[in-house]
Amino acid sequence: MNPLLTFLVVLIGLYGLSTSKNIIKSVFCVTITEAGVILLFLNLGNLEGGSIPIFAEGLVNIVDPLPQALMITTIVIGSTVTALALMLCIKIFHHYGSVEWDVVLRDGGEE
Amino acid sequence: MIEITAYALQILLIIIAIAIVVHKNNGTIIILITSFSLVTASLYVINNAPDVAIAEVAIGSAIIPLIYVISISRQREFIVLDRAMDDFIRKTFDKEGDGYRLLRDFSEYYKLELNISNDPELCNYDPDKDQVICEKTNVDLIIQKDEKTGEYLLKGKDSSVLMHKLEELASNYPNIKVVRFKDGEFGD
Numbered sequence: 001m002n003p004l005l006t007f008l009v010v011l012i013g014l015y016g017l018s019t020s021k022n023i024i025k026s027v028f029c030v031t032i033t034e035a036g037v038i039l040l041f042l043n044l045g046n047l048e049g050g051s052i053p054i055f056a057e058g059l060v061n062i063v064d065p066l067p068q069a070l071m072i073t074t075i076v077i078g079s080t081v082t083a084l085a086l087m088l089c090i091k092i093f094h095h096y097g098s099v100e101w102d103v104v105l106r107d108g109g110e111e
Numbered sequence: 112m113i114e115i116t117a118y119a120l121q122i123l124l125i126i127i128a129i130a131i132v133v134h135k136n137n138g139t140i141i142i143l144i145t146s147f148s149l150v151t152a153s154l155y156v157i158n159n160a161p162d163v164a165i166a167e168v169a170i171g172s173a174i175i176p177l178i179y180v181i182s183i184s185r186q187r188e189f190i191v192l193d194r195a196m197d198d199f200i201r202k203t204f205d206k207e208g209d210g211y212r213l214l215r216d217f218s219e220y221y222k223l224e225l226n227i228s229n230d231p232e233l234c235n236y237d238p239d240k241d242q243v244i245c246e247k248t249n250v251d252l253i254i255q256k257d258e259k260t261g262e263y264l265l266k267g268k269d270s271s272v273l274m275h276k277l278e279e280l281a282s283n284y285p286n287i288k289v290v291r292f293k294d295g296e297f298g299d
Contacts, residue, residue, distance in 0.1 A: 001158065005121040009128050016132035024183065028140055031175065032128050035151045042158040052159045063159045072166050079170045079178075086182035093186050094251065097221050097272045107272060 003043050009036035023092065023099045027085045034078045041067045117157050124150050141179050148172040187222060189273075193229040195256040195263060209284050210254065210263060217277050252277075265289045 013033030020026045045064035053065035089099055096104050127147045134140050148171030155164040191214070218225050251273075253266040265281065267274040269291040278289040 001117045012128040042160050046158045068160045068163050071163050075166050083178050090186050
């Protein structure tokens with residue numbers, strides 16, 4: 001595992017977030033960024049050749065279980081944030097008639 | 112051996128991420144995001160975190176594509192409640208109602224999927240407040256007939272840009288009138 005390659009995934013997600021023209025596409029890019037951040041955190045707590053943090057007799061070199069517990073919470077909350085964002089996309093379509101950022105920002109500026 | 116597998120999976124992850132950012136079709140991206148979740152789950156196992164991998168497989172590659180599919184297919188749905196109960200929005204083999212032609216032009220302009228219902232359970236009239244309350248579902252448009260003048264009333268939300276377009280289209284039909292409500296009064 002190379003942390004730099006994982007950080008590249010985060011950067012690709014941020015690039016897509018800043019350049020996408022469709023609102024649903026932006027939500028996809030948030031998902032990519034989130035997966036990259038989770039991999040970075042797990043890589044921090046990992047030991048090369050360590051054993052998984054499940055109790056058994058005679059375990060040595062247990063990896064840190066704290067980042068893993070935090071990252072399970074991140075996955076669950078990320079899925080609810082995705083559902084909320086997509087619900088707002090449906091509301092935006094019924095309000096503006098489009099889910100393109102250009103149209104929404106132009107019509108929102110008039111009011 | 113595990114080191115080589117980890118590098119190969121990371122490069123595959125970067126390729127899928129670039130493909131998601133570059134692709135234009137949302138249906139293709141749903142399939143790509145599922146494979147993205149599966150590759151990340153195998154990378155979690157390599158990082159000695161099998162519990163996170165279980166959660167990622169269950170949520171990332173099963174529930175999230177389901178949410179995307181449902182929301183993309185429901186996005187263009189426009190719910191119309193027909194309370195007039197006559198051939199205003201029906202199409203028979205020899206003639207088309209005015210409302211049918213109006214709603215067809217409107218849905219072709221925005222590529223909407225019309226969902227026309229005449230279930231009286233969806234909305235009920237509240238005589239105290241003199242307005243129609245829709246509690247169960249998100250009705251976008253209500254069609255009513257004025258018994259005295261014979262005009263058809265199309266009721267919708269004031270904030271929607273779609274209703275402005277519908278009002279513009281309805282100006283060609285003399286017996287159709289578009290009424291717009293503020294969001295709170297409409298009973299969303």
